[in-house]
Amino acid sequence: MNREADIFLPAEKGYVVLDVESQGYVRFCPIEISAVRFAPDGQCLDAYSSLVRPRVARVSRYVSDLTGITTDMVRRAPLPREVIGSLRDFIGDSVIVGHAVAENDLPIIDHFCQELYHARLENVYVDTFYWAQALFPALGTGHYNLKALAEHFVIDAQTFHRAEADCRTTARLYQILHDAAQRLPDAERIQVLHDFAHKNDPKKPIRKSAKGTAKKTSGNVIDYNSLPVFEAGDEKAAVIHLWHARKQICAEVRFAGSVPDAADKFMDRHRECLWQAYLPNLRVADNISLPVLTQLWKILRAQGCRLYRRSDVRFEGLEAHEAKKEGAAKNRSCRRKRKTEPSIAACTGSD
Structure with missing residues (x-):
């Protein structure tokens, strides 16, 4: 083998x-x-x-x-x-x-x-x-x-x-x-090699929430809405704000201190997100994807940043993104099933 x-x-x-x-x-x-x-x-x-x-x-x-x-x-x-x-x-x-x-x-x-x-x-x-x-x-x-x-x-x-x-x-x-x-910075390289070493591990089971709906426990899905709302005084803070614009997900990351070098290098490599540095401690992406946001999330935590939301307003874009993909897959499966199943009239025929 x-x-x-x-x-x-x-x-x-x-x-x-x-x-x-x-x-x-x-x-x-x-x-x-x-x-x-x-x-x-x-x-x-x-x-x-x-x-x-x-x-x-x-x-x-x-x-x-x-x-x-x-x-x-x-x-x-x-x-x-x-x-x-x-x-x-x-x-x-x-x-x-x-x-x-x-x-x-x-x-x-x-x-x-x-x-x-x-x-x-x-x-x-x-x-x-x-x-x-x-x-x-x-x-x-x-x-x-x-x-x-x-x-x-x-x-x-x-x-x-x-x-x-x-x-x-x-x-x-x-x-x-x-x-x-x-x-790659050391922390990010270690994370990439860790993901490679465990890529064939069994996936974590899906547990049910209190409402009975399935909820994924994988660490790849960002639970943005569970982040605490930022309050001044934390010098290690990285305040994340997400919003929709032109059917795209935009992201703002504001640092209480200086921007970690690892984060700046990561953003520079992902220029397809259209990162802009409007202030020394402010970075804005006009079109960010869920995989890139997930990696950035891990890098910031690896650099010792504590993550916050900017406001108490919930953002449903990430959950909706996953639900939309699952719904589309289910619809395709249903359409294929309807095409392959013969109709009642075709099965019974005429005597």
């Missing part, structure tokens, strides 16, 4: 970036496999790449349009057993880096290792998909595929959905994520 490592390990030992293009509708059916070896500083050292003859008669039109790989290209390609043997020799015991590698690439390689060699692929791996979400949560759902991240970080990619090109793009993405993790 593969063991997942943190973002810092490959940069210490060097690594191999792995990517597999496959015939999507058939399980364990690769059509191209590539691996590129990099030194700890990101310098390319060697590469292995090969088309693979699939166990289907033809490559689907969708896959050909997506990858540019056609049936003619793979008809005389090496069989999986030939490619997997060379790949195992190339990778050796190196750390593997890949984008969504645990979900897409490693299971395919591991399947053939067990089938051909009766041994599992035991290499340690790092998944850039996870670390992109962990380090840049404000990008939002749908912005963590390799192409979207390459565009966001201005990575000059030759093409997408070709194995070797994706390996090189993933390597550049890894370096960017590693550098971002290195720049």
Whole structure:
């Protein structure tokens, strides 16, 4: 079984970036496999790449349009057993880096290792998909595929959905994520590594409130309305005020003393929130997301700040945000169920 490592390990030992293009509708059916070896500083050292003859008669039109790989290209390609043997020799015991590698690439390689060699692929791996979400949560759902991240970080990619090109793009993405993790303040880096170490822990149970409605106990949901209202005299105070504007959540953070360096650096990294420093001790965001607010919350507490609300007015935006997502998911489920259930008339027919 593969063991997942943190973002810092490959940069210490060097690594191999792995990517597999496959015939999507058939399980364990690769059509191209590539691996590129990099030194700890990101310098390319060697590469292995090969088309693979699939166990289907033809490559689907969708896959050909997506990858540019056609049936003619793979008809005389090496069989999986030939490619997997060379790949195992190339990778050796190196750390593997890949984008969504645990979900897409490693299971395919591991399947053939067990089938051909009766041994599992035991290499340690790092998944850039996870670390992109962990380090840049404000990008939002749908912005963590390799192409979207390459565009966001201005990575000059030759093409997408070709194995070797994706390996090189993933390597550049890894370096960017590693550098971002290195720049984190100590308290925030510890928190990120703690979250990684416990990401597969069982989720906390959902308990019921006095009214009988389900209430999440996870620490990721900010209980803003439980904060005490600020009263002058606390030099460690960080007074938070939230409000709605143009269907967005805005945030104001006013510090009784100076702004902690960790908080300023965090805000500088999340410029998509449009942070502004109107006063030396005042920071305002015109469009903040729940994940960013959650991280800021943790950073302020780690820096010894005591959190307050500015006024006694409740803010329902965070709870409404979670309820809206749950309601939308429930509506989609109901619509799918109605589409799949046959009508009474269709079931009974006419005699």
